[in-house]
Amino acid sequence: MEMNAVSPIVSALLLVIISVAASVLIYFWVTSFQGQVTQQAGTPKALGSCLKIEGIEVADRDTSGVAYRIWVKNCGSQTLHLDYVYLLDPSGNVYHSYPAGEWSLSPQDTQFLWLWVPIDKLRIGERTTVKVVTAEGIEAYYVFTPT
Incomplete structure (x- = not known):
């Protein structure tokens, strides 16, 4: 019976760890993408031209x-x-x-x-x-x- 009581706690802890890891990966991916977009928009051709x-x-x-x-x-x-x-x-x-x-x-x-x-x-x-x-x-x- 102890095995069943531990199983939900371990499952919940495992879900929290997976969520945190996924959030960190998504954060780094989004900030990397944002840097690429800023870099492309800042090309000398586009800046200061009108x-x-x-x-x-x-x-x-x-x-x-x-x-x-x-x-x-x-x-x-x-x-x-x-x-x-x-x-x-x-x-x-x-x-x-x-x-x-x-x-x-x-x-x-x-x-x-x-x-x-x-x-x-x-x-x-x-x-x-x-x-x-x-x-x-x-x-x-x-x-x-x-x-």
Whole structure:
């Protein structure tokens, strides 16, 4: 009969030991994972980078197409290198792309970027999204309707 009285106590003690060990393992696994996420978010590419399209205007128009000025601002703290400009239709599909030449944009600087759109690519009156991408992987969007 003594054996039965000890058995529940041993079982309870064994469950407590297993629970404590599992909690310690889970704690170390979660803190390790949290450190990896923080490390990835803190990469130099992501920190201090910000690009904003401040506006678009027609700079020139002729029978072959339209030249737009896209005003971009580096609102971050590191130099960005403009890579590509894309025009997206309302569904998000690219219908025109233009290499920006990888020219640099200093922190807190605002400049304009030329975008030439040939007449056969123009979509007058259709809601269009301009997407500017940097070599660092930063993207900025601006929605307008070409006229």
